[in-house]
Amino acid sequence: MRMRKIYEKVIVEKIYASIEKASFSLEPQIKKLIYDAKEKEKNPYGKKVLEVIAENIKIAENKKIPICQDTGMIVLFFEIGSKTRIEFRKFKTLQELVDFAVKIAYKNMYLRKSVVYVPDRKNTATNTPAVLWCENIPGDEMKFSLMIKGFGSENTTQLRMFLPGVEQNEIIEFVAECVKKAGPNPCPPVFIGIGMGGTAEKAMYLSKKALLDIGKKKRWKMAEFEQKIISKINETGIGPGGFGGNFTCLDARVKTFPTHIAGFPVAVSISCWAHRMHQESI
Amino acid sequence: MKKVKTPLDVETIGKLKAGDFVEISGVIYGARDAAHKRLVELLKKGKKIPFDLNGQIIYYVGPTPTPPGVIIGSCGPTTSSRMDIYTPDLLKAGLKGMMGKGIRSEKVKETIITCGAIYFVTYGGCGAYLSQFVKKCEGIAFFELGPEAIYKINVENFPAIVGIDSKGRDIYSF
Structure with a gap:
């Protein structure tokens, strides 16, 4: 079977870029749900909150300030095509690769490092490890979904x-x-x-x-x-x-x-x- | 819209009712879980804590790191109920206000009434928006806790809502 090679660098860069996207902006389908609710909300308190949320989204995007100070734990769902092969050179495992990307992203983008060791609760200082899930799918594509979970x-x-x-x-x-x-x-x-x-x-x-x-x-x-x-x-x-x-x-x-x-x-x-x-x- | 200046005095607190929109100006102190644990431990041992609690507001916040050239990172409120076990001790030691998001315990509510204090809530998840009302921010203690250090934060017209007033009226039970 011919395997499609996937290089470490590509995955690292895509994860890094995804963290950047998700930290400072919301996906269009999420924004649409929020903005629609803002128009329809009848309660004055509820409406005010949705107006502030809309303003917050705008400021986060324009000034590149994290949407929320809880920049969460990274949860990553990988779907790995059975006709792909990750060319591991620098890293030994996918977890190691993912954690490298998360670590540099959180440092460079000034995101809050909220992950602590258990049970002593000392901060890992890198926001790693990420929570990583892998599933096997047919084909030669590799997909991932990244979530920043507060x-x-x-x-x-x-x-x-x-x-x-x-x-x-x-x-x-x-x-x-x-x-x-x-x-x-x-x-x-x-x-x-x-x-x-x-x-x-x-x-x-x-x-x-x-x-x-x-x-x-x-x-x-x-x-x-x-x-x-x-x-x-x-x-x-x-x-x-x-x-x-x-x-x-x-x-x-x-x-x-x-x-x-x-x-x-x-x-x-x-x-x-x-x-x-x-x-x-x- | 009511203007609130820190440190808080009895008169200001007395005029505020649950559900009132307020704008807070002055110094507030940022502290969350781990800092609370330490503050209460110090108080129980009869030791000095890093700042004078009298009349002050503690804001439940752990901001994102401050990039060069800006005042503060994203700085929205965290869930207040996790601080419930520590709050009565702080109120008894002179703290007058708290700011965060969400419901407080009955014990906290009772102590708010007996100490004549007040609980403000602000917009959850709106750390980028709220950072625009911060004029100055510096870490003052427990630096080793990283994002959980204690911060001295100068705010101007910082938007909030009265969550629980000094009579114990609660916005969440309206």
Whole structure:
């Protein structure tokens, strides 16, 4: 089988550029959801928050100031074509390569180094290691999705192991309850990723991966369920900033995986309005 | 819009109601999780802490590093509830104001009432916007904590909302 060679330098440069994009600007599909909500929000506090958010996005882009001071942990989802081969020379592993790119990006771009060792909580001083996930895909392409994940929202993550016979509306209730419990902490209006099925950790993984689909074209199969979730969450009235309003959740996406006859894991990942991500193909 | 000057006095605090939009000017102190832990440890040991708490506002912030030629990096609020376990001790030691984002515990709310203090909230995730209201910023203590050091921050018309007023009224329970 002929393998397509991919050089370390290319991957490092793409990751570096992705961190730069995601730190100082939001993807167009995310901005559109925020700006639409700003026009439609009825609550004066909620509207004010969305106006400030819009202003913040503009200042971050124009003056190159990080959108949020929590420049997060880097989460990277790689999809590696089975007909590709990374030419490792300088680095021994993909993790090592990724961490190199993250380290220089955080230093050069004056991003906050928020990663600490566990359990002693000493800062690693480089914002590494990144959280790295790799999947194998057919073909000779390599793709990655990079997410800058802040912990105001990460701390509100939930997992519930439902019984097999759980009804759809119980799941919707659970997701809305997660957002209600989180209240103002994850910086609403939020984006929701839901992972259903698999094992506990697979559901968690899927919920994070589902956040990558935010604002993109809906898949008809899940669109109705996702819409019900959004509506249920918005009934809470938490609103932008948690000060009340019509818009608590701007989009929700579901990813599924077959599960065991004895269970039904459901995981909920929440992203703040500053959903910072970027996708690249090599 | 109400103007607020630091350090805070009883009269100013008394006039502010939960939900009021305010603009804060003067010195505020930036401190978050690890700095709080240390401050409270020092207070409990009866030792001196790095700044005079009386009438001051602590802003729950860990800014991004300051690039050359600018005043401060991105500097939005962090989640206040993580500071709840430390806040009552600081209020009892003279602190009058806090600023962050999100709900506070009942214990904090009670202490706010008994100490005649106030809790401000500001715009979560809007660190670029909020940096525009900072006129000066310097690290003053616990430098080894990196982004969790204590910062002395001069602000002018820094926008915030009264989250919990001195009577215990809470914007999040409206």
